[in-house]
Amino acid sequence: MLKILEMTLKTGIQTTKYPQEPDIAPLDFRGKPEIFPDSCTFCGNCVAVCPSNVIRIKEDNGEMVLVLSYCGCIFCGRCDEVCSGGAIKLTQEYEMASRTKDDLYCIIRRKV
Numbered sequence: 001m002l003k004i005l006e007m008t009l010k011t012g013i014q015t016t017k018y019p020q021e022p023d024i025a026p027l028d029f030r031g032k033p034e035i036f037p038d039s040c041t042f043c044g045n046c047v048a049v050c051p052s053n054v055i056r057i058k059e060d061n062g063e064m065v066l067v068l069s070y071c072g073c074i075f076c077g078r079c080d081e082v083c084s085g086g087a088i089k090l091t092q093e094y095e096m097a098s099r100t101k102d103d104l105y106c107i108i109r110r111k112v
């Protein structure tokens, strides 16, 4: 016990101050996917490769609609890899707790 205490005093604090202070994820971290609506062509490539089936594209009242549900996303990055226009990118964002289900959807629309 005394040895552990001695070692702790020698090495100092080893943990971060998160969540009191923000902790920045590494640059290659695979976090929350972000969609850039202006770049999306609704090609469906991301839908085809998503292993969790959490991206859907449908036509609704003359609009193309892309819905990405963060519930079930495994942050694999396949959508990011196949989107040639860079319309979907994984980010460093990892704080995704939410009180409502609506916050866990990203929806973009475009008139056909």
Ligand code: SF4
Residues within 6 Å of the ligand: 035, 039, 040, 041, 042, 043, 044, 045, 046, 047, 066, 082, 083, 084, 085, 086, 087, 088
């Ligand atoms: S996000 Fe990219 S891959 Fe997915 S539909 Fe839009 S353009 Fe296609």
Ligand code: SF4
Residues within 6 Å of the ligand: 033, 049, 050, 051, 052, 053, 054, 055, 068, 072, 073, 074, 075, 076, 077, 078, 079, 080
């Ligand atoms: S990161 Fe993977 S699981 Fe998440 S939306 Fe993209 S393809 Fe689907």
